[in-house]
Amino acid sequence: MALIVQKFGGSSVANAERLQNVARIVTAEADKGNNVIVVVSAQGDTTDELIEKAREISPDASARDMDFLLNTGEQISAALLSMLINKMGYRATPLTGWQAGFLTDSNHGRARIRRLNTERLENEIGKNNIVIVTGFQGINRYDDITTLGRGGSDTSAVAIAASLHADKCQIFTDVDGIYTADPRVVPGANKLNSISYDEMLELASLGAQVLHNRSVEMAKKYNVRLEVLSSLENKPGTIVKEVSKMEKMLIKGVAKDDNIARISLVGVRDEPGFAFKVFSLLASLKINVDIILQSIGRDGTKDITFTVAADDVKAAVNALNDAQESIGFAKLAWDDNVSKVSVVGAGMESNPGVAAKMFEALSEANINIHMISTSEIKISVLIDKDLAKNAVNAIHEAFEA
Amino acid sequence: MALIVQKFGGSSVANAERLQNVARIVTAEADKGNNVIVVVSAQGDTTDELIEKAREISPDASARDMDFLLNTGEQISAALLSMLINKMGYRATPLTGWQAGFLTDSNHGRARIRRLNTERLENEIGKNNIVIVTGFQGINRYDDITTLGRGGSDTSAVAIAASLHADKCQIFTDVDGIYTADPRVVPGANKLNSISYDEMLELASLGAQVLHNRSVEMAKKYNVRLEVLSSLENKPGTIVKEVSKMEKMLIKGVAKDDNIARISLVGVRDEPGFAFKVFSLLASLKINVDIILQSIGRDGTKDITFTVAADDVKAAVNALNDAQESIGFAKLAWDDNVSKVSVVGAGMESNPGVAAKMFEALSEANINIHMISTSEIKISVLIDKDLAKNAVNAIHEAFEA
Numbered sequence: 001m002a003l004i005v006q007k008f009g010g011s012s013v014a015n016a017e018r019l020q021n022v023a024r025i026v027t028a029e030a031d032k033g034n035n036v037i038v039v040v041s042a043q044g045d046t047t048d049e050l051i052e053k054a055r056e057i058s059p060d061a062s063a064r065d066m067d068f069l070l071n072t073g074e075q076i077s078a079a080l081l082s083m084l085i086n087k088m089g090y091r092a093t094p095l096t097g098w099q100a101g102f103l104t105d106s107n108h109g110r111a112r113i114r115r116l117n118t119e120r121l122e123n124e125i126g127k128n129n130i131v132i133v134t135g136f137q138g139i140n141r142y143d144d145i146t147t148l149g150r151g152g153s154d155t156s157a158v159a160i161a162a163s164l165h166a167d168k169c170q171i172f173t174d175v176d177g178i179y180t181a182d183p184r185v186v187p188g189a190n191k192l193n194s195i196s197y198d199e200m201l202e203l204a205s206l207g208a209q210v211l212h213n214r215s216v217e218m219a220k221k222y223n224v225r226l227e228v229l230s231s232l233e234n235k236p237g238t239i240v241k242e243v244s245k246m247e248k249m250l251i252k253g254v255a256k257d258d259n260i261a262r263i264s265l266v267g268v269r270d271e272p273g274f275a276f277k278v279f280s281l282l283a284s285l286k287i288n289v290d291i292i293l294q295s296i297g298r299d300g301t302k303d304i305t306f307t308v309a310a311d312d313v314k315a316a317v318n319a320l321n322d323a324q325e326s327i328g329f330a331k332l333a334w335d336d337n338v339s340k341v342s343v344v345g346a347g348m349e350s351n352p353g354v355a356a357k358m359f360e361a362l363s364e365a366n367i368n369i370h371m372i373s374t375s376e377i378k379i380s381v382l383i384d385k386d387l388a389k390n391a392v393n394a395i396h397e398a399f400e401a
Numbered sequence: 402m403a404l405i406v407q408k409f410g411g412s413s414v415a416n417a418e419r420l421q422n423v424a425r426i427v428t429a430e431a432d433k434g435n436n437v438i439v440v441v442s443a444q445g446d447t448t449d450e451l452i453e454k455a456r457e458i459s460p461d462a463s464a465r466d467m468d469f470l471l472n473t474g475e476q477i478s479a480a481l482l483s484m485l486i487n488k489m490g491y492r493a494t495p496l497t498g499w500q501a502g503f504l505t506d507s508n509h510g511r512a513r514i515r516r517l518n519t520e521r522l523e524n525e526i527g528k529n530n531i532v533i534v535t536g537f538q539g540i541n542r543y544d545d546i547t548t549l550g551r552g553g554s555d556t557s558a559v560a561i562a563a564s565l566h567a568d569k570c571q572i573f574t575d576v577d578g579i580y581t582a583d584p585r586v587v588p589g590a591n592k593l594n595s596i597s598y599d600e601m602l603e604l605a606s607l608g609a610q611v612l613h614n615r616s617v618e619m620a621k622k623y624n625v626r627l628e629v630l631s632s633l634e635n636k637p638g639t640i641v642k643e644v645s646k647m648e649k650m651l652i653k654g655v656a657k658d659d660n661i662a663r664i665s666l667v668g669v670r671d672e673p674g675f676a677f678k679v680f681s682l683l684a685s686l687k688i689n690v691d692i693i694l695q696s697i698g699r700d701g702t703k704d705i706t707f708t709v710a711a712d713d714v715k716a717a718v719n720a721l722n723d724a725q726e727s728i729g730f731a732k733l734a735w736d737d738n739v740s741k742v743s744v745v746g747a748g749m750e751s752n753p754g755v756a757a758k759m760f761e762a763l764s765e766a767n768i769n770i771h772m773i774s775t776s777e778i779k780i781s782v783l784i785d786k787d788l789a790k791n792a793v794n795a796i797h798e799a800f801e802a
Contacts, residue, residue, distance in 0.1 A: 019458065050477070054480070057420065057488075060488075061484040062484070065495060068476065069481070072473035072477055075476075076451070076454070078469065079467075079469040079473075080454065080470070082466045082469070083466045083470075084458050086459070086462070086463060087459040087461075087462070094466060096469075098499075099545075145497070145500075
């Protein structure tokens, strides 16, 4: 008897018909004699509707009040799915985040999981019940309701799979796996049968939008076997697992991230400690910085440019302007009309031709590169947003050829 | 500094405008320097919409799954009200049933409060926060979510007021107090300034539909000063409290209850233990029996007729039919086309003229009486449902004259 964790996103549970489909997938697994823990998101547009309701009341409601509100979305999905599975003659139990044992920090709206108290989950599994857990949520140590932020339901599912040593964690979505590029952008993109955690991590954090990087990081850390597959088509998806370094394929995919903005600090005094001041300030606001580019000093000053998520740019700009004096820079400029395009693939570091090939493709497509960043398994460039689609296609074609 | 509990029903929190109004009432109390705990119901038709959603999925979902679902309704109201009050510059904290400490039995859909753990509530009050509690809900000892059933939010409010020795418990609704009869049925009905717990209890359990009997019972037991008033008009309502027996007014009100059905067991063997079998069976199903009428035995058999809530009649009839052999009766008949009309007032027992006057009024209106039941402070009759409105008016007129 295996233990399977299955996560279904908002579009997979959007209405009664879709829920029927989910119930079929879940009970088929139970019919094999397996224990199943299901993690669900809120139905379709429920979260957006709740946010709209809140905006009507108060445009800047506290993150704590928002968490208290948004929490209800997954609870409705879980209740409905439980009713359906119970009606089919199986035994299902719906559990909220706190009932399932999710203890988080107090970062409302983007909480991190501190601990998963698995007592209740183990208890239900011990009774052979199909457990339906509301994704995306937990409570902090004051018993206040928190939400995990973007990609939270994936993270909930992986946390359960990791804590209970599940045999696999299936992420059902509206695409049938991980592709070499976004199939909506690149028509010729190919589906991958498998991908390593590190490659997936780069793709996820680069905006592949299938799996959130937090869930992949956690899956890697606890060696959880992930599978990304479609809830609508009954066929194998893409397995995310630790793979051998002897992989033949060099490039695993081309990704595009539009949720990005560039901030430049101009005329910084060329003294030690500057970078520390800037990035510790942003870290204290939980703002992640991605690519960092520093100009060579001249006339005792230098410039520094970096990228943050577009969602965070206002908070970052405000905080930096407030601290202009203590940090010491002449001018701040920012721009969110940019995209990041990346190629990802293990073994890239030992093949200098990859970067050259990418830059060649962009050059031939007449696309200007603003920033470049490389890691062992990826190369990213920052370009104008309106050229990003062209760039992805040009790069994909160059590597497929 | 006083502690005030204020409960707002579904129509009082139905939309953003109504919520604004509630926020004004709540903060006006806080401006007086008082601590306020607010109990809210689900917005307007939210509960009905959720029930509809569930029916679409499964017409007979378990009460436990329904509780898990319905629970979200009050949570949405509480979140929105908290946002509004916080926006106005006050400090509000929304709490779910379990966060507020409501521990109930496991009777899903109609749970009873076992204990209220006031630690969190006291903590918030200690910080001078305005606390907004979701009414109608709690958790059982397995940490499963329960709901308190009809009138549950009133009961939640009274339980908080009782446990924290609040100075008063205000029940805001869409009428401005308790009337001598339903003003929608009897145009000349008068508003009462005050009423005793016992009188209110009879009126509530007889279908006056303003306060649920469970909340009044609890208020009486713990001597909670209740006030029923309108959330839309700024004027005094009706106070429910322990009053002197020397009241002058004999009749406090005329009430009508349409949620009633009559069950008759015909040809029962005239042996001891019969009533016990019938009513313990119904009690085990948590079905309350109201009026009971037993015919005088003849030919070794007798008939017994009693009333239950119309909601319960199907369950009662099924259970009784299943047990026909062990209980021992020839035939079961039932009818939910009936209403109960009652007059209520302290001191009635010492005035035999009340019953006579009521029966005279009904006779003059040509209304046939099926069953009669009396207590120290009320007289109830069961009549055809289509005549109930006429009956209430006829009786009200007779006593007002």
